[in-house]
Amino acid sequence: MQNPEMTGLVDRLRTLIEDRYVFPDAAAEISARLAARRDGYPTDPAALAAAVTADLQAVNGDKHLRLLHHAEPQPEQAPGDDAAEYAAMAQWAERTCGGIAGARRLPGDVGLLEITPVLFPAVLVGDVYAAAFTLLAPVQALIVDLRGCLGGEPSAVGLFMSYLWDHEPVQLTGMFERATGQVRQSWTHAHVPGRRFGRDRPLYVLTSGATFSGGEALAYDVQQTGRGTVVGEQTRGGAHPREGFRLHPHLEATISVARAVNPVSGTNWESVGVTPAVPVPATDALSTAYRAALEQVRDQDGPSSAEARAALDAGAPL
Template sequence: MQTPEVTDIVDRLRTLVEERYVFPDAAAEISARLAARRDSYPTDLAAFAAAVTADLQSVNGDKHLRLLHHAEPQPEQVPGDDAAEYAAMAQWADRTCGGVAAARRLPGDVGLLEITPVLFPAVLVGDVYAAAFTLLAPVQALIVDLRGCLGGEPSAVGLFMSYLWDHEPVQLTGMYERATDQVRQSWTHAHVPGRRYGRDRPLYVLTSERTFSGGEALAYDVQQTGRGTVVGAQTRGGAHPREGFRLHPHLEATISVARAVSPVSGTNWESVGVTPDVPVATEQALAAAYRSALEHVCRQAGPSAAEARAALDAGALL
C-alpha cells in the first residue's frame, strides 16, 4: 500500500503532464504509466524522484521531463509572481559573469568566447554580451565555445545570434506552444548595443556531449542559417522548453510546454542532438577549430597573416 503523500504527488504530476505537456498523445501514455506504477514507487524522496523521472522519460526520451529532488526545501510558488525566480537567476548571472567565462584574443587575431554555465536571459546579460562582442568585433575569426553550456533562454539565443549577423534580420528557430497552438517566431535584432562581429567572417562553434537545451539551440541556429561551422561532439538532445512546478518542499516537476521548430528544417534536435559539421573528440575541438581559423587568417593580407603563420609554426594550438 502506497503512502498518501506519494499518491498525491503522483496524481498531481499526472494532471500537470496531461494539461501542460507539449505532446498530448504522449502525455496520455505517460500519465497512464505513472498511474500503473504509483503503488510500487519507493518512499525515499531521492529514489522516488529518480524512479518517476525514468517513467516520465520512458515514452519518448524527453530529457526535460523530470521530477527533481532538492536537498534544500524550495519556497512556495505564487502564481504570477516570478520575482523570486528572477532574483535567483540574476544572482547566478552575477556570480558567473553573465555566463561569459572567457572573451579574449588568441595569437593570430582569432577571438575566443566561452559561454558557461548557461545562456542567461537577455534582460540580465545584454550589457555583458555587448562588452564581449565589442572587445572581439575586430578579430579575423571567432570561436564560440559551448562545450560547457548546459542550457539557456530563447531570448539570449536570439540576442547572441544578432551579434553574429548583420542589421538585416534572419528568422531563427521558433517555439510551438501547446497553450496557444501557434509557433512563436524568433528573429535576430536589427539593432544591438555595442559592436557586432557580423555574418561574413569565419565562425566556429564548439560542442560537447554536455551541451544542452539553449546551448544546443545556438549551435543549431548557427548551423541552420549557414552562419558557421560546428566543431566537436554530438550534443545531448533537449529541444523542449520547460516550466517548473513545486509538488513538495523537496520535489520539483519540470514539464516541457513547447517544442523548437526551425524555419529551415521544420524540426529540431530533440533526442538526437546537434550533429557537428566537424566531428572530433570534445577535448580536441578547440585545437581543431583554432587551427582552421589560423589557416584562414594566413590566407588574408596584412599583419595578422604573419602572426597567424607564426602561431601555426609555433604549434600554438591550445
C-alpha cells in the first residue's frame, strides 16, 4: 500500500487497538500483525476494510473487532460527541417500532414477542417495551423470538429482563471495562412502567445462528438466571461491547472496550455462542417452543387449559 492516507489510517487504528482494546496482550499482537502488513494492504477503502478486518479477527476471533466500510460518507464527530450517533439510532428505532417487530397472542393463551433488528438503548424504547409487555402481561406463557436480533445495548437487556422478572432485583451479566479496570454491574429494575410478565410463568427464547451480541446477552441472562428455556440454534458468539471510531469518510473502526462477565457462570458467550437447551433448526424453533408452551398451559388448572388443549388438537397452527 503506497497511499500515505491509508498507511496513516492503519497506524491510527494500531494506536486505538493498543490504547482501547479490552485485552492488552492481544492488542499488542494484533497491532504487530497490522504493522507487518501495512504496506501490503489494498488502497481501495472497501477492499482495505475486508483485509484489515480479517487481520483484526485472526488473533482471537473477536467478531466485534472490525474495520467497517460505509458506502455513504460518515460525518466527522468530535471526541466525546455522541449526538450524531444517538440521532441516527433514534431514527432507526423510530423506523422499526423500537425493535418490536410483533407482539401478539397465539391460540392457547401464549404470547409471541418478536425482537428485530436490535435491542435499542433503553432510553429510546422504554415506552415501546412498556406497551408490548402491558399487552402481553395476561398470557399464560410467553415466547420471545430473538432469531433476527443482531445486537443491542446493555441497558436494553436489563430493562427487557426486568419485565421477565419481579420487583426484587436479580444481578445480570455485567461488563469489565478496560478503562476503569472494574466490572460495571447490571441488575433488573425494581420498578418498570406498565405491566410485567413476571418470573413464574413459562418463558421460551428463540435463537438462530444470526442472533448476536445484545440478543445473545438477553438469551444468556435468561439461561443463567434459570428464567426460561432457550430453543433453536447456537448463536454467533459476540460478547464484547464495542465503540466506533471514524478513521476516514468511508471507514469506521469498531473496537471492543469491555468484556461481559456473568455473575453465575463467571464468563460469557464469546466465540462459543449461547447453547440452546432445546437445539433445533431455527426454522423449527417457533413451532417447537409453541407446542411446549401449549403443553404447559394445558396442564395448568386454569381457564386457558381448554383453549391450549384445543390448539394442540388442531396441530398448534401459527
